[in-house]
Amino acid sequence: MLLDDTSRLTEHRLTRAEARDWRLVAAAFGALLLLVSYALPLFGQRISSATTEFSGGTVIEREYPVLVHEQHFAQTKRPIGEQLVSVEITTEQVSLAESTGYGWMAQIVQDSEGALRHLSMLLMMGLPLVSAVIAIALVGQSWRGPSGVPEALIPISIQLAALSVPGLFLAWFHQFDFSFLLLEQSAGALMPGVGFWLAMAASVTTAVSLFSLRNETRREIVNWWALVLAVVLVIWLLVRFRPFPYLEIWRFINDGILVTLRIVSTSFGLMLLVSLLGGLGRISSNRVINFVASLYVELVRGIPLLVQLLFIWFALPQVFNVIGAALLSVPLLEGAGQWLIDLRLDPFTAAVLGLTVCYGAYGAEIFRAGISSIHKGQMEAARSVGMSYVQAMRFVILPQAARVILPPVGNEFVALLKDSSLVSVLAVSDLTRRGREYMSRTFLSFDTWIMVALCYLVLTLFSSRMVELIESKTRFER
C-alpha cells in the first residue's frame, strides 16, 4: 500500500478488512513495542563524578547522585585567563531495574531536587510514552468506535510521534549533559542500550504509520502553535548545547521577562479602561466631554511613545513641583500642593503610566469604531424598553461591540508587548534592560541580543495565537 492512499476510513464503522489496514496495525504495534522497550535497559551506565581542570590551577570536582548536571556549564565557563586542560569522569553501572526507561523516570521523580532540575529529561522521555498512549487510543477508537478513525486525534498524534524520535535522542544527551566531550571521555560507556534502539525503532514505526494516516483528515497537520514551540525549543537547545553564555544569559534576563509581563499586563488592563472611557467620550453628544476625549486622542497619537516616556520620567516631576508650589499659596489646598511636591513616581509606575496613556489613545479609537459599528437601532430598542444609557451600553451595545473590538485590541496587546521594551530607558529592569546590562558586563552582544529577541518572539507569538483562539471562540455564538 502507498503513502498517498486517499481512502477515507472515517465516518463509518470500519469493516474487518479496513481494520486490518497496515497503518492502524503498524501504529498499534509501534506503540506497544515502545511500551515494552521502556522496560528494557535504556542507559546502563551513568556519570557519577567529574573533575574539571583549568590551566591556572582551578580544579572543579563534582559528584552527581542521579544525573550529571551543569557539568557542561562548568567546563565551558572558564575562569578569566585560564584554559580548559582536562575533564576526567568516572562512570558507574546502574542496576538493571534502574537502567530501564521506567527506571530512569522513577529515579528522577523520586529525587527531590532532580524532578524540577531534570524536568526536560522527564519531558523528553515522556514524549514517546504520551505519543504511544495517544496512538493506542486512536487505533482503539478506530476499531471499536461507530465512526471509524477519530479524525480529531490525527494531527496531534502525528505531531507527537514525529517529535518522539528527536525526543529520545535529546533524552540520551542528558546522560552527558549535551557535552560531546564528556561522551568521548566515557569511551563508549554512555552508549545507549538495547531498549533505546528498540524504542527508537518503535517511535519511527508509529510516526511513519500515523503520518500516512494524514489523508484521513481534512485538518491542518501542523498549525502555527508549532512555531511557538519551535522557538521555545531553539532557546532550550541553545541553553543546553552552549550553556556558556546562553545559560548565563538566560539566568540573568529571566527576571526581566517577569517584569516585562507585569508591566504589560498592568498597562493593558488600565489601557482597556482608558480606551473604554475615551471611546465613549469620542461618541458622546456632550461637547465638552467629546472635545476633551478627542484632544487626548489627537495629542497623544501625535507624540512618539519614547518621547512620552521620557517626558513622564524626567519632566513630569518638575511639572508637579511647579503646580504644587502654586497650590501651596492657595488656602485649603496646601495639603494637596505638598503632596504633589513630595510625589515621586517610581520607574514601574512611570512605565505603566506612559504605556497606558499612549495605548489608551489608540484603544479609544478602536472602541469608538467598535461601538459606532453597532446599528443605532440597538440603542433605540434598549432605551425604548426603559434601559438607561449605562444599562443599554452594558447589556446591549458593549457585548456586541466586543466582537468587533477584540481582534484589533488583541493586536494592540502584541504591539504593547513589543513597545514595552522602550521603558528600559526609565531604569525599569525589564527584559530589554536586563539584556543591556548583561551585554555591558560581558560584551557578548550577539549572544545577548539573539536571546532577548528569541524571548520576545516567544511572548509575541504566543499572544498572537491566544488572540486568535479567543477570537475563534467568540465568533460562533451568534
Place this chain on the structure above:
Amino acid sequence: MEPQTQASRSSDPIIQVRNLRKTYYHGKLVALDNVSLDIPQKQVAVIIGPSGSGKSTLLRCLNYLETPDSGDVIVDGISLSTTEQLAKVRAEIGMVFQQFNLFPHLTVLDNIMVAQRIVRKRNRDDAERTAKELLAKVGIADKGNSHPGQLSGGQQQRVAIARALAMQPKIMLFDEPTSALDPEMIKEVLDVMLQLAQDGMTMVVVSHEMGFARNAADRVIFMDEGAIIEDTTPKELFDAPKHDRTREFLGKILH
C-alpha cells in the same frame, strides 16, 4: 405621581401631544410642524402618509426617543419634557420597529428577559415564565433558545412584540412593523397585532396595511409635510376623504 391623581385623570387621554415641533439641520428641515393630538385609552390609531411626512418622527417623539424642539407630550399625566424619569415612562410604552432591532447576541428568551430583569428587577424565574407565556401567545413557543439570526423575519417581529409586551406596557407603538417582511409573513404579525387590539391595548400604528386599518383601527390619521391633514374614522377616510392630498395619496397606494 400619586395614585389618586392618576385615578382622577383616568378619563383623560392617555397620550396628549401638544404643539410638537421638530426640525433637522438647524431648522432647515421641518419634520413636525405644530402637531397636536389626543389618544384616549384603549384606542387603536393608525397613521398613514407619504414617505418623509413625519410619521416616524411623531411616533418616536411619543416616547422621547426623539426630543422635539418645542411642544410637549403628556403620557398618563406625566409631561415628558420635564420629567426626570424618562426611562420609567418609556418602560410603560412598548415600541416595535420596522427593522425589529432584536439583540443579536442574546437568545430569544434573553431578549425578552433582559429588560424585565434589569429595569423591572424581576427575578430570573418570573422573567422566564413571563417570556415563555408571551412566546406562546405570539405563536413561537419552541424558539426560545434560538438566536434572532436563526429566525424568519415574521418570527423576529413577533419576538420584538413579545419583548415589548414583557414590560406590561400601557401603550404600544408600531413603526411600519410589516414593511420589512415578505408578503407571506405579514399576516402572522398582523394577527398578533389584531389580537392585541381586541385585548384592549392602546396602540399607535404607522402602517399602510389597509386591511388592518379597516378591521382594527378606531381612527386613521393622515399626515403630510409634518402636519396632520385628516383625522377621522377608517370608513370615512378611505371611503370619503375630504382633502385632495388624502385622495391623491390613497389613489397611489390603493391603485
